[in-house]
Amino acid sequence: MEGNNDTVVTEFILLGLSHHPRAQxxxxxxxxxxxxxxxxxxxxxxxxxxxxxxLHNPMYFFLSNLSFLDIFYTTSSVPQMLVNCFSHQPTISFEGCIAQMYVGLFLGIAECFLLAVMAYDRLAAVCSPLHYTLIMSKRLCIQLATISWAAALLLTLIAVVLQPTRFCGHNVINHFSCELQAFLKIACSDTSLNDLLIMTNSIFVLIIPFCFILVTYGRISLAVMRIQSAKGRSKAFSTCGSHIVVVTVFYGSAMSMYLHPQGKISSDRGKMISLFYGAVTPMLNPLIYSLRNKDVKGAFWRLLGKKVSE
Incomplete structure (x- = not known):
């Protein structure tokens, strides 16, 4: 952090909307x-x-992983945003910024992989209903979830190793939180390797899982069209439709952010885009998955009934 002519950076200033008090x-x-x-x-x-x-089946096992992840994903940044809304010059310590950035990166990557795994689960449920419990065994579900979390951790650790070390006194981040793209913009050391890592990771974390999901739902659509019962088709579409909505919002916003070379996307636009995958999608996940789901609504009313009876 300290060079011959460099100023040691001990904290960062998060601009957010500090120049627009009404908007804050x-x-x-x-x-x-x-x-x-x-x-x-x-x-x-x-x-x-x-x-x-x-609700003890593969679909809800992965959904519980997703819900657990989203709680910590938003908690890693949104409370800081709330505090900063009433600060004229919101700051965050260097250590706090680094922790927030890499925790958010880890959880974001894990969500990408989990959404792809959930698409595979839906493929097995719709295309092979008779063998679904054999295909999506408890052991396989645990393995897929573990691989998703472990792969996210590995990719995050690689980013940590390649973290810029010189900031030359630049400590103003034009963002609501410590976002990786915004963080790299203020580094004065060479970030070409970081840019290459972001583009490479985007292929493995965003493009490949998203293409896998598209192919998966293409196969699911063909299988659903062959279902004779209108009720069966409706159930299949309602089960998979919620997942498609989540995937579209999350992957669409993340790809529009990270598939651009650093500096090619404006700071204000980047701030707005990051809100979709960092705050909006975690809020939508439980709403989308539960509003039209009879099993979830039934479990909710049974839970209330137990509480009332007690």
Whole structure:
């Protein structure tokens, strides 16, 4: 962190919307609602899946992983955003910024892999319903989830090793939180290797899983069209449709952010895009997966009934 003519950076200033106080007040209300809905929705999903035997199947196992992930994903950045909304010059320590950035990166990568795994689960459920329990065994589910988390951790550790070390006194990050792209823009050391890593990781983390999901749902669509029962087709589409919505919002915003070379996307646009995959998608996940899901709604009312009876 310290060179011959460099100033030691001990904290960063997060601009966010600090120059727009009226917008800050409005943003505080939006962030607060988003965060509370995210905590309540995902927390409730984890509890329902844990206590309801009817939800002890592969789809809900992966959904519980996703909900658990989303709780920590938003918690890694949104509380900091809420505090900063009322600060004229919001700051974060160097260590806090680094921790926030890599925790968010780790959880974001893990979500990419988990969404792809969930698509495979839906493929097995729709295309091979008679062999579904054999294909998606408990052992395989645990292995797929473990691989997703482990691969995310490995890719994050590689990014940590290649982290820029010189900032030449530049400590103003034009973002709501410590986002990797915004962080790299203020480094004065050579970041060409970091840019190459981002593009390479984007292929393995975004493009390949997204193409896999597209192919998977193409096969699912063909299988659904062959179902004779209209009720069966409706059930298959409702089960998979929620996953498609989540995938579109999450991957669409993440790819528009990380498939651009550093500096090719404006800071203000980057801030808005990051809100979709960092705050909006974690809020939407439990809402989308539960609103049209009879099993989840049934588990919820049974849980209330138990509480009332007690």
């Amino acid at each position: 007040a409005m943003l505080f209300g939006v962030f607060l609602v988003v965060y509370l809905v995210t905590l309540l929705g995902n927390g409730l999903m984890v509890v329902l899946i844990f206590v309801s035997p009817l």
